[in-house]
Amino acid sequence: MPDTPRRFIAGAVCPRCGLMDKIVVAVGGQERLCVSCGYSDARPEGPAVEPKTRVTRGAARRVETPAEAVRLIDTGTAGSDAVDPDAAE
Ligand SMILES: [Zn+2]
DSSP states (O other): OTTSOEEEOTTOBOTTTOOBTOEEEETTSSOEEETTTOOEESSOOSTTSSOOOHHHHHHHHHOOOOOOOOOOOOOOOSSTTOOOHHHHO
């Protein structure tokens, strides 16, 4: 089907030849194909080969890490009272 419109999947790596950005997917989304080595797969699975749409992007954004307190651990200071402007002069 040479007339089937296809789109490249950014960042997709071919499972056979290992090259990146060589995977195209038919607009219908039922077949992925490597333009480098000719590898083809009838049913793309997983988010890596799923065409990016507003729907999938919204779903990805829904995954949020919970807010968490950040602890700053000071490991580089030599003295205990290094930050004292009056003691410096
Ligand atoms: Zn390939």
